[in-house]
Amino acid sequence: MTDFTMTKGDDGVAIITWDVPGKSMNVMSQEGFVELEGLLDEALGDDAVKGIVITSGKDSFAGGMDLNIIARMRDEAGEDPARGLFEGVMKIHGILRKIERAGMDPKTNKGGKPIAAALPGTALGIGLEIPLACHRRFAADNPKAKIGLPEIRVGIFPGAGGTTRLTRMIGPMAASPFLLQGKMVDPEAARAAGLIDEVVAPDELLEKARAWVLQASDADLVKPWDAKGYKYPGGAPYHPAGFMTFVGASAMVNAQTKGVYPAARAMLSAIYEGALVPFDVALRIEARWFTNVLLNPSSTAMIRSLFINKEALEKGASRPADIPDQRVKKMGVLGAGMMGAGIAYVSANAGIEVVLLDVSQEAAEKGKAHAAELLDKGIKRKKVTPEKKEEVLSRITPTTDYQALAGCDLIVEAVFEDPAIKAEVTRQVDAVVGEDCIFATNTSTLPITDLAKASKRPDQFIGIHFFSPVDKMLLVEIIKGKQTGDRAVAKALDYVRQIRKTPIVVNDARFFFANRCIIPYINEGIRMVKEGVTPALIENGAKLVGMPLGPLQLVDETSIDLGVKIARATKAAMGEAYPDDAVDEVLFWMADEGRLGRKAKAGFYAYDEKGKRIGLWKGLAEKYPPMAEQPDVHEVQHRLLMAQVLEAVRAFEDGVLMDIREGDVGAILGWGFAPWSGGPFSWLDMIGAARAVEICEELEKKHGARFSAPALLREIAEAGDTFYGRYGNGPKAQAA
Numbered sequence: 001m002t003d004f005t006m007t008k009g010d011d012g013v014a015i016i017t018w019d020v021p022g023k024s025m026n027v028m029s030q031e032g033f034v035e036l037e038g039l040l041d042e043a044l045g046d047d048a049v050k051g052i053v054i055t056s057g058k059d060s061f062a063g064g065m066d067l068n069i070i071a072r073m074r075d076e077a078g079e080d081p082a083r084g085l086f087e088g089v090m091k092i093h094g095i096l097r098k099i100e101r102a103g104m105d106p107k108t109n110k111g112g113k114p115i116a117a118a119l120p121g122t123a124l125g126i127g128l129e130i131p132l133a134c135h136r137r138f139a140a141d142n143p144k145a146k147i148g149l150p151e152i153r154v155g156i157f158p159g160a161g162g163t164t165r166l167t168r169m170i171g172p173m174a175a176s177p178f179l180l181q182g183k184m185v186d187p188e189a190a191r192a193a194g195l196i197d198e199v200v201a202p203d204e205l206l207e208k209a210r211a212w213v214l215q216a217s218d219a220d221l222v223k224p225w226d227a228k229g230y231k232y233p234g235g236a237p238y239h240p241a242g243f244m245t246f247v248g249a250s251a252m253v254n255a256q257t258k259g260v261y262p263a264a265r266a267m268l269s270a271i272y273e274g275a276l277v278p279f280d281v282a283l284r285i286e287a288r289w290f291t292n293v294l295l296n297p298s299s300t301a302m303i304r305s306l307f308i309n310k311e312a313l314e315k316g317a318s319r320p321a322d323i324p325d326q327r328v329k330k331m332g333v334l335g336a337g338m339m340g341a342g343i344a345y346v347s348a349n350a351g352i353e354v355v356l357l358d359v360s361q362e363a364a365e366k367g368k369a370h371a372a373e374l375l376d377k378g379i380k381r382k383k384v385t386p387e388k389k390e391e392v393l394s395r396i397t398p399t400t401d402y403q404a405l406a407g408c409d410l411i412v413e414a415v416f417e418d419p420a421i422k423a424e425v426t427r428q429v430d431a432v433v434g435e436d437c438i439f440a441t442n443t444s445t446l447p448i449t450d451l452a453k454a455s456k457r458p459d460q461f462i463g464i465h466f467f468s469p470v471d472k473m474l475l476v477e478i479i480k481g482k483q484t485g486d487r488a489v490a491k492a493l494d495y496v497r498q499i500r501k502t503p504i505v506v507n508d509a510r511f512f513f514a515n516r517c518i519i520p521y522i523n524e525g526i527r528m529v530k531e532g533v534t535p536a537l538i539e540n541g542a543k544l545v546g547m548p549l550g551p552l553q554l555v556d557e558t559s560i561d562l563g564v565k566i567a568r569a570t571k572a573a574m575g576e577a578y579p580d581d582a583v584d585e586v587l588f589w590m591a592d593e594g595r596l597g598r599k600a601k602a603g604f605y606a607y608d609e610k611g612k613r614i615g616l617w618k619g620l621a622e623k624y625p626p627m628a629e630q631p632d633v634h635e636v637q638h639r640l641l642m643a644q645v646l647e648a649v650r651a652f653e654d655g656v657l658m659d660i661r662e663g664d665v666g667a668i669l670g671w672g673f674a675p676w677s678g679g680p681f682s683w684l685d686m687i688g689a690a691r692a693v694e695i696c697e698e699l700e701k702k703h704g705a706r707f708s709a710p711a712l713l714r715e716i717a718e719a720g721d722t723f724y725g726r727y728g729n730g731p732k733a734q735a736a
Helices: 030-044 067-075 081-101 126-133 150-154 162-170 172-180 187-193 202-215 240-257 262-274 279-294 297-314 338-349 361-380 386-393 419-430 448-454 486-498 514-531 535-544 551-558 560-577 581-592 619-623 633-654 660-671 680-687 689-703 711-719 723-727
Strands: 004-008 013-018 051-056 115-119 136-140 198-200 330-334 353-357 396-399 410-413 438-441 461-466 475-480 502-507 605-607 613-616
Touching: 004 030, 013 030, 013 202, 030 051, 030 081, 051 202, 067 081, 067 279, 067 297, 081 126, 081 279, 115 126, 115 202, 126 162, 136 187, 136 202, 150 262, 150 297, 162 172, 162 262, 162 279, 172 240, 172 262, 187 198, 198 202, 240 262, 262 279, 262 297, 297 502, 297 660, 297 680, 330 338, 330 419, 338 353, 338 361, 338 386, 338 396, 338 461, 353 361, 361 386, 361 396, 410 419, 419 438, 419 448, 438 486, 448 461, 461 486, 475 486, 475 660, 486 502, 502 660, 514 535, 514 551, 514 581, 514 633, 514 660, 535 551, 535 613, 535 633, 551 560, 551 605, 560 581, 633 660, 633 680, 633 689, 633 711, 660 680, 660 723, 680 689, 680 723, 689 711
Parallel strands: 013 051, 051 115, 115 136, 136 198, 330 353, 330 410, 353 396, 410 438, 438 461, 475 502
Antiparallel strands: 004 013, 461 475, 605 613
C-alpha cells in the first residue's frame, strides 16, 4: 500500500496522485516523503515526461503533516536531537526544492520541467507548502475547501518552506494573517491573497493543470527569488520601508502573544533573518528555528494537547467499549433561552431533528430565531447559503407541548439552575418518551446524582455541560452520575461527536471539573482586590502568563449576580467549611452597588453606552485602596495559575477527573487555560513537580492552606516523576 502513485500520459504529462489508504484526508508521513521523492526523481529523469501535475485521489488535497510523526521525529532524533531534527527537516526542504527547481540548469535557469499543483479541496499545512513549491497552483472552485497554514495554532509554524516562500511571494504583512493567526480561507479568497494562481471548475481541474504544463515556458518555472534582481516584497529589513514593516510586525506579535508563545517569536526571527540572505540560506535559517521550536517544551505540550490528545478524545478515547452506535436522530431541547437555543442550533446544524420546548410558544419561537440570527451572520460572511439556512431551520420545531418529544432518543434539559424545576421537567419528559431515551441535564454546578433522583431511569440520566456561547465554544463536559450507565455515556459521546465538539468525561461532584478549576481563578483575583493588589496588576499579570481574560474581566463577562448565586448555594452546601467569605464581601458589595458585570454596563470594569470596556472601574480603589507595596508580578501569576492547577490535581486525586489528557484539553478549550503550556498537568511537568511544590510552600506560607500541595503532587516530586510519565496513556484507577 502506497501513499503516492504516478501515471504517465501519452501527452508527456505525469500525474502524481496523493491518496493515503484508509484515511478520509491525506496526511504526510515520513514514508510519504520518501515515496514522493522517488516518483519525482523518476519523472524528472524520464525524457518522455514533459511535466508533472501533483494532485489528490480524494475530494481534498491534504490536511497537513501527521503531528504524531513530528513528535516521533523529535523522540527518535538520537543523542543529538537538535542535529537529528535539523537534518530531517532539511531533507524535506530538499524534496520541495527539487520540485521548485525541477531539473533546471542552475546557471541559466532553463531546462526544467513544469510542475503544477491541482487541489480538489482543502489544502492545509504541508498540503499547501508542497503547492507553494510548485510552479503554478490550481484549485477547484469548492467553497467548502480550506486553504492555509494553521501550524501556529498547535504551537509550531510552517517549517517546510511555507514561512520563507509565502513571505517572499506576497510580503510579510500580507502573509501575517496566514502565518501568525493560522487563517484558513476558501479557494477564491486564497487566489485573491496570492496563495493560489487559478480557481477552476472542479471537473476541469486536471485538464487545466495539464494544459498549463504543456505550454509553460522556461520563464514560467523560475521563482522570483531564483531570478536576478529579486527584491523582497515591501522592502528588506535594511530598507526604510522594510524596517518599519518588521518593527510593526514585532510589536504586533508581542501584543498578540504577550511573549509566551515561542513559535510566534521563532517564526518572526526566521522571517527577519531569512529576508537578509539568499533563498537557500533562508531555508536553512527556517529549519534551525523550526528545530528550536520542536525542542521547546511548550511546543511538545501544545502538540500533545491540542492535536494528539484532542483528536483521541474526539475519536472516542473515553467511549465505553462494546456499545453499538448511538448517534442521535431526533432530540428534545428543554428551555429556549440562550443556552437551549444554542444547543438547538448546533444540533440542527449537524443534521439532527430538534424539538425546542419552552413554557410559552413565544419563548420557543425566540429560541429558534436565535438560530436564524446565527445563520444570517453566516450568510453575510458567505459561509452559509440561504438554502442551507432554510434546511437547518426546518429541523427545529418550537413548541410548548411535551407530547412533541415522543420519538426522541435524546433529551437535553437546559432550564433554570433550580433543582425543583429540573425535577419537574424530568418527570414530565419521562411520561412521554420511550424507555430507550437518554436524558441529559445541562448544568454547570448541580450534582448529577441528586438530579437523577427525579428520573424513572437513573442509569439513562447523564450531565452534558455546554459552555457559552454554544456555537463557538469547542468543549463539552460529560458528567457521569453514580448510577449513569455505559449506554448513556456512549450516547453523550456520539452526540458530541455529531455536533463536532470535543468531549471530556468526568465523574459527578459539585462544579464537576471545569467550574471547579475556574471559580478559584476568579476568586483569587477578587481576593487580591480586597487585599489591595492593584486591579491592573491582577489583570495584566493574568494576560502576560497566557490567560485570555483576567479574572475580573471574566467575572464581568459571566455576570456578578451569577457569582453571588453560586457563592450562596456553595456556602449553604458546605456550611462552616466554606472558604471564600473574603471573596463574597467584594462580590456582594458589587452586586449591591448594581454593578452586575458587562450585561449591566457596570462591573469591575467601566463601560460606555454600547457596552464596550473603557477601563477598570475607579470605584474599586476607593473601596479597596491599593497597598503601598505591591507584590511582584510573578507572585500574582503563581497565585492565579496555582488556584486552577492545584484544583485540577485534586480533581484527579478524587477521581472526578479520570484522565489527565482530558484535564489538559478541557482546561484549554473550556476556559482558555494558558494554551502555550499545554494545560495544567503539562505545565506542572514543564516546570517540574519539585519546583511546583516549592511554589506551593511559598504561597501557603503567605496566603494560606488553599495553596497546600496535594499529596499526589508531593509524591510525584519525591519520586522525580512526571504526570505524563505516570498517567499519559489513559485513565488511572479511580481514587477511593
